[in-house]
């Protein structure tokens with residue numbers, strides 16, 4: 001709390017502030033961009049070096065400044081920077097601050113953890129300070145972030161660095177219930193830090209919400225905000241912002257698309273990519289490992305990894321919220337000896353923030369979706385980033401691994417790649433990502449599947465979660481755009497299902513169609529193995545083994561599970577994986593097992609001869625076993641059995657429908673009560689999300705940001721359908737017969 005100051009003191013302060021501003025303005029040759037320039041006629045992006053950018057400009061002398069106090073910044077900003085122990089500037093800060101303080105538009109690209117946040121927070125504060133912005137001036141700056149956690153983190157940095165300024169700032173993110181309170185106060189805020197959905201909500205719903213005077217717009221993780229997932233929101237937001245403004249875009253993986261820049265009406269933007277000439281696209285202190293892990297061994301590998309790194313802080317990325325929920329719940333029940341946490345878009349906002357803070361403070365394992373992939377700077381360094389599921393592209397990989405090895409600290413990461421995803425390695429290499437490729441050391445694996453199977457028997461809820469995780473994973477692969485890497489048909493589906501502890505492979509409608517058509521077309525693959533991708537896979541692995549970035553230390557010290565000695569074993573599993581026809585045959589075999597009728601038990605007659613199968617069956621009516629050798633008797637028996645099963649099936653379906661109806665009603669009520677939940681942004685592809693947003697806009701004007709909940713609802717209904725339709729009549733018959741059989745054996 002500040003003590004009230006006297007009138008005289010305030011007057012003096014105003015005068016000295018004005019003198020300081022005059023001085024700053026004379027130091028900085030302030031060049032606001034032309035308001036009327038045509039955004040489509042952008043000049044080619046200049047490839048500038050980080051220092052000495054503004055030759056001939058009075059400001060050029062600051063271009064090479066290596067300390068914050070050498071920059072023409074206000075006393076208030078300098079004091080706060082010093083107090084927060086920010087003294088020496090980073091590359092991107094040195095390169096971008098001179099331009100940003102001049103009022104230029106900037107496209108800033110620098111590696112993860114290299115200090116981009118300060119690079120835009122300082123110009124925002126300085127711009128408003130020099131404009132003498134006050135509460136009555138309203139919104140002066142908007143900073144947009146793709147996720148709520150990142151917005152919260154930027155807000156914290158702003159509070160730190162701006163603590164001596166008198167600006168008001170607000171964090172506007174989805175999932176908060178106090179939207180009405182926000183509406184009342186939003187017009188008094190000078191700096192808004194927000195997610196796109198919530199900002200648009202205020203633009204559309206808040207009476208008199210006015211940002212016509214806004215001076216400076218910032219997009220953090222700009223490439224993400226400009227991609228198709230946020231396209232509609234961003235276009236709507238931009239259309240409501242003044243054309244005359246400064247725009248700053250930052251990301252570790254920057255967009256260079258002229259269309260994107262045109263959408264933002266950038267004026268002569270400075271493209272500052274300070275690490276473009278760098279040998280690697282990722283931080284130099286980051287050690288990166290890629291391992292081939294067959295799908296059915298992923299959980300074994302993850303479990304073994306956790307068990308052998310109990311003293312580390314580990315961030316684990318999985319492809320969907322359902323995966324996160326299942327792995328977290330299952331592993332928690334197995335007590336690995338280190339605290340486990342999970343983070344995904346469908347958690348309540350308060351819980352999300354709490355988990356995020358707890359993980360910042362404590363050594364633990366955090367299972368997360370891509371909500372934690374970008375921008376987050378976990379307080380005490382993350383030791384390991386483990387990518388259990390392959391990221392959708394190289395950019396996503398770079399952001400995920402960038403959660404460790406930040407600023408000047410080191411870090412390690414490991415990516416589990418399926419044999420069918422080996423193309424990813426080539427793409428990483430092409431993008432200058434130095435990975436050390438290695439094979440898993442099988443004998444160090446601690447299998448967890450059998451433990452999971454018993455857990456699933458004990459906890460039916462967990463079984464349901466496992467089924468959903470299974471289906472969502474396959475769907476996430478199915479909807480991936482990059483078909484060079486992601487091919488659902490190459491996955492060992494039954495083995496994967498068993499590895500989750502599931503007793504039977506759940507039915508997946510979209511896949512069944514594919515399998516049928518593939519079963520016909522893949523026969524030729526079996527007779528032409530040399531031409532198949534098998535060869536490619538092996539070739540790739542050989543190439544990567546001779547990777548110049550290879551670091552012996554990693555193999556010996558950092559990841560004890562790795563071993564190249566069992567190369568042959570892995571190769572044979574690769575071969576098995578990449579010939580889909582093999583699996584199709586296997587699958588059929590498995591199915592035959594499931595449908596095994598009563599009577600397949602070997603039975604002998606009085607003379608010791610085996611009786612043919614089906615000769616001996618249980619008479620369910622009388623409760624006795626009987627030998628039904630007469631075909632008519634047998635037919636009659638089966639007819640009765642079929643009728644019974646059909647009846648039971650009908651009843652089951654009725655019950656299931658009723659259950660689903662009740663569930664839907666409950667969800668509706670929850671919704672109506674404004675019980676906001678969130679979407680897992682990874683569960684849906686961009687295009688799916690676009691459709692979702694459209695529908696929502698049309699229907700009831702509910703807003704979307706990185707965290708909306710439509711994905712969940714879609715999935716719930718999708719999964720409900722699957723669970724209700726998953727077990728067919730045939731399978732139910734088989735199951736009943738199997739039960740009878742086991743009762744008699």
Ligand SMILES: Nc1ncnc2c1ncn2[C@@H]1O[C@H](COP(=O)(O)OP(=O)(O)OP(=O)(O)O)[C@@H](O)[C@H]1O
Pocket residue numbers: 085086087088089090093110111112113114115116117118251252374375376377402406407
């Ligand atoms: N000049 C500096 N001196 C000391 N520490 C700094 C400096 N600049 C930034 N940092 C610290 O470096 C860390 C990473 O900064 P920041 O989060 O801004 O990185 P980033 O480039 O935005 O990363 P990402 O691409 O992952 O979003 C933070 O902990 C921040 O406090």
